[in-house]
Amino acid sequence: MSLGNVFDIAGTGMMAQSIRLNTTASNIANAETVSSSIDETYRARHPVFSQIHKDEMGYKFEGVDVNEDIGNGVHVMGVVESDAPLEARYNPEHPMADEEGYVYYPNVNVVEEMANMISASRSYQTNVDIMNTAKTMMQQILTLGK
Amino acid sequence: MAISFDNALGIHPQAMGVRVQRAEIIANNLANSDTPGFKARDIDFKAVLNAESDRLSSVGLDKTDDKHLDGLLSPDQGLKFRNPHQPAIDGNTVETQVENSEYMQNAMQYQATFQFLNSKFKGLTGAIKGE
Numbered sequence: 001m002s003l004g005n006v007f008d009i010a011g012t013g014m015m016a017q018s019i020r021l022n023t024t025a026s027n028i029a030n031a032e033t034v035s036s037s038i039d040e041t042y043r044a045r046h047p048v049f050s051q052i053h054k055d056e057m058g059y060k061f062e063g064v065d066v067n068e069d070i071g072n073g074v075h076v077m078g079v080v081e082s083d084a085p086l087e088a089r090y091n092p093e094h095p096m097a098d099e100e101g102y103v104y105y106p107n108v109n110v111v112e113e114m115a116n117m118i119s120a121s122r123s124y125q126t127n128v129d130i131m132n133t134a135k136t137m138m139q140q141i142l143t144l145g146k
Numbered sequence: 147m148a149i150s151f152d153n154a155l156g157i158h159p160q161a162m163g164v165r166v167q168r169a170e171i172i173a174n175n176l177a178n179s180d181t182p183g184f185k186a187r188d189i190d191f192k193a194v195l196n197a198e199s200d201r202l203s204s205v206g207l208d209k210t211d212d213k214h215l216d217g218l219l220s221p222d223q224g225l226k227f228r229n230p231h232q233p234a235i236d237g238n239t240v241e242t243q244v245e246n247s248e249y250m251q252n253a254m255q256y257q258a259t260f261q262f263l264n265s266k267f268k269g270l271t272g273a274i275k276g277e
Binding site: 002003005006009010012013016017020048049050051070071072073074119120122123126127129130133134136137140141143144145 | 166167169170171173174176177178179180181182184187225242246249250253256257260263264267268271
């Protein structure tokens with residue numbers, strides 16, 4: 001138990017949000033990446049967040065007691081690709097068109113991605129604020145008795 | 147005559163410990179503000195404070211050995227789930243604005259505790275110097 005843990009926790013939050021921001025950037029950058037087959041088409045990617053428990057990283061391998069463990073931040077369990085259907089457009093003049101004249105567009109929802117971007121950036125800011133306040137508290141304790 | 151720091155400083159060192167722990171809990175809530183299924187938690191400061199003052203006024207019955215340490219939180223007065231005003235569809239109950247204001251409030255209360263503690267130390271220093 002110390003204020004140093006607050007830095008760690010806010011750090012994991014910033015890390016997770018920056019991964020989310022990275023996937024959003026990748027999705028928006030590839031929103032118009034066409035392909036001539038369904039298998040090769042880019043699919044929207046999304047990170048899956050989950051809570052870190054103290055004992056996961058520590059020495060104990062017993063079950064986590066939720067009443068005592070206050071948690072240790074957040075981590076990205078993995079990045080999953082969206083299952084939403086791809087968009088097939090009929091465009092025989094397109095250089096990437098297949099034999100039937102179709103090109104396939106990614107299932108990236110740009111509006112959703114923009115909302116994700118704003119949410120990620122706000123959450124990132126919150127974590128930075130937490131860290132700043134913890135820093136002030138820590139600096140203060142160093143002046144104790146002066 | 148030796149100075150007993152426990153008597154001189156009163157409840158404030160313990161209060162500070164609880165403030166730090168609460169900062170940690172709320173930081174964890176905010177870090178998980180986008181985690182599906184995460185439930186925001188907090189400690190009941192009043193319950194912890196009462197338990198601490200009981201412990202201070204008693205003669206330390208909990209300890210049976212000099213090497214025994216006393217933890218700040220015991221499970222029965224420990225973490226509680228927060229009741230959300232507007233829980234998210236994914237089961238997340240973190241409300242950023244609530245947590246943020248609690249965190250700030252906690253930081254201010256920490257500052258107050260710090261002032262108390264600081265003036266206690268100043269008083270002791272004054273007494274030693276005979277000012």
